[in-house]
Amino acid sequence: MISLSNKKILLITLIGRNFNNNYGAVLQAFALQDFLLSNRFYVEILDYEPEIERASVFEKSLKVIREKGFGFFLLKIFQKIKVIGEEILLNSYNQVRNQKISAFKSSTILFTEKRYSGYDDLIRDSTELLKSFDIFLVGSDQVWNMWNGEKDLRAYLLGFVKNVKKISYASSVSSEIPETLANLYLKHLREFDYISVREEESAQELEKVLGYKPKVNIDPTLLLTKERWEVLAQPSNQLIEKPYVFVYDLYRSKDILPVVEKVSRKQGIKYVNYQPVFFLKKIRFPNLKFSYYTEGPREFLWLLKESSFVVTSSFHGVVFSIIFERPFYAILWDKKDRIKQNGRIIDLLEKLGLRGRAFTDPKEILKRGLDENIDWGRIREKLKELQEDSISWLLEALVGNLPSRAIKPKNNNVAIIGKQDCTGCFACYNICPVDAIEMALSDEGFYVPRVNETACTNCGLCLEVCPVVNPPSLDDRFSAPKVYVAWSLDDVTRINSSSGGIYPELARFV
């Protein structure tokens, strides 16, 4: 391992080698690593695959039903069946897209050699990780969202390491923290030395838990210069004559595309769109030149950079329009349950004096036309101020003298669990990496842990696995129960037993 500085950083983002091929997530992870490398830190991105990714279709379906209701689940199934032909075609598109994005990741991003599958994997390896890295940095993007699932949330809250420098850069919550999870957030966040979030809404949400308002910093993609991104951009093989409109929408194509088509006809200008349009639907959009769904991040950047106008519902669509100084409209979420997702776009636009560029109804474009009038000189100045502020905060947090807010636990081992609470499960004994725990019989005849404080390194792993400190969540216990049906084949046993004779049968093996 060649070190460019004496600080080695483990960066935890929303991507892994084979996980998350969203342009925004990949480019923001690249940006933060690139920024740190250019400031002479050694940095690796944790190759983490969240537990939720490994869940079976059955487990994922159960999660949707539990969180959104059975009606919502049925509606989703119905929608999938309706577009089954498109889904099949999209799968073949996905293969090409994934190959290109994986190639981009392997050529530009340095991941940890080991791949971690789920939180328990991180816990098992935490001693090694602590030996290899000085600083654990999490961010950016929606790393602290509830949809990550409780165990993945613990991973992104850096619960797998103790007594080490922890920093969050521009992390995002983007939805309300439920009361049931507030203690989990507090427990882990209070061990952070420095916390920054990406938007005002996340700061307000975390203030409710932490009791103080974290710093708001810009998305890592905005830390890099326009020139740096231009070097990365690469022409697409798909050709289009300029001028053209670049449409980048992940959620509202049904509303946005018909409007862009109308405007493009009126102004005699073609457009490219992220999502492919299949079969007869193509007839409705004759001015749509092609879909860039199968392009890699470099081509995505190039197509946006070369466009004459951007229409986007994506936060990173807005960010790259600003970086490449392309006039744009940002289309906001209209659904009530998604309105909070708009916070990140609105917050950034307000700071840059561009709030008027965002609206909810795409038909607004018909009224305004493709208005290119943006004072980029003024935007550049405001952006520079935001960049300087975020950069100085991050560098101060990494190596400077910002006062740490961390409350590091003192008794960080199972010695704090009283024998009246201990279940004698041996989990702490089994996980201790330095064999500092011995299980001894108490006066009452139960096994309880005895910690050798001299050998203990205070890593906190035993507390992480202790069911007294972390009672299993309902999710863990009930997400995918295995159900067996059995009865005794012995008639007498079966008739005389209320359990169909299964208990006496099992008891013979105990």
Ligand code: SF4
């Ligand atoms: S006893 Fe000490 S060294 Fe062992 S797992 Fe607990 S905190 Fe870590």
Ligand code: SF4
């Ligand atoms: S993990 Fe907790 S409950 Fe289990 S033996 Fe250790 S202290 Fe007791």
